[in-house]
Amino acid sequence: MSSLLIQSSTHDYEVAIGSGIRGRVEEILDKDYQKVLIITDSQVADLYLQQVIEGFSPKGQVGTAVVPAGEASKSMEQYQYLLDVCVEERLDRKSLIIALGGGMIGDLAGFAASTYLRGIDFVQMPTTILAHDSSVGGKVAINHPQGKNLIGSFYNPVHVIYDMETLSSLSPAEVRSGYGEVVKHGLLSDPKWLDELLQQDLTQLSKDQIAKDLAKGIRVKANLVEQDEREAGVRKYLNLGHTLAHSIEAELGYGDITHGEAVAIGIWFALKLSKKKFQTDLPVKDYVNWIIRNHFPVDKLNKLDCNSLINRMKRDKKTVHEVINYVLLTDTGFPCIEPLQDEELLQELNDFLKEVRRHD
Ligand SMILES: NC(=O)c1ccc[n+]([C@@H]2O[C@H](COP(=O)([O-])OP(=O)(O)OC[C@H]3O[C@@H](n4cnc5c(N)ncnc54)[C@H](O)[C@@H]3O)[C@@H](O)[C@H]2O)c1
């Protein structure tokens, strides 16, 4: 088992990465809890819930709450349901919530933990590759019908327990999705690691390789959030690829493309813009080959219209006074933020969509 330490403004917490550790939660945690509520989704419950429960000795009380799998559960209704369970189970300030699942569960259960009794301890147990990103950094949220993550807080877990074995049941699309964020972390940090990542065939990754990549990705994210927990400065770099990704996800309808797949396509656009603006040696060609070789669903962009995408970007909560701020790279490991004017964006996005269609 390997371990990383993350600092936050309220406490430091450990990320434990290992194989088969989902049944050892009680042993890994530093504290004893009399009551534990494991929150998970229907798909993960069928696969892993029982083994997590069995890791607790009979002295404590372990309850469970299962919500339907899928982004639609990051809702007011499921949040209310979870609070009802917390009250029924009489969780108190000394109780623990465990978020067992992907980023959807981490965000939803973390938000419930952050608000129930003004905040009780919670543990992130990520079961997707993408959740290496969402389980650290302390952002928790639910969606509003008008937009993603509009209701939330900054609230850090007391521990992250990442069992690599659970990743073996992910679908190819979920593996791609997770690696969209891993490659983002590569671009934000280390040319050598990025080179290795861009050579990968995502259907052939070993458990050890994934564990190494996730630990590196978590470290990159941690370095940025440790400097800027509330996203006033450098944390914004983590939005590389996300401005376009969010508008692609919203235009296609959530669920038609995974978050990380959309991010990977958004990064392609950011790399092209970066190359044009800064004449850098960013490995754009290798990046495009990686996207195509690993079957990122670029064909889905055929349905999309440039103006609608730009309008969505303007409604993004990160857009300030209608000017769209883009995360670009002057080189691998050197992000910056550039405001983009409407005409330029329209022109560049049009060219980009044409290029993507050529690869379809
Ligand atoms: N808080 C943050 O900083 C942050 C960062 C990035 C993303 N997010 C959020 O994360 C969410 C996306 O996370 P996600 O991609 O993990 O989605 P997800 O949690 O919806 O999981 C994707 C699918 O995989 C299934 N699944 C999960 N683990 C599995 C396993 N081990 N085997 C088989 N199937 C499994 C789930 O049931 C679901 O159907 C979004 O809501 C996004 O907003 C948050």
Ligand SMILES: [Zn+2]
């Ligand atoms: Zn993301």
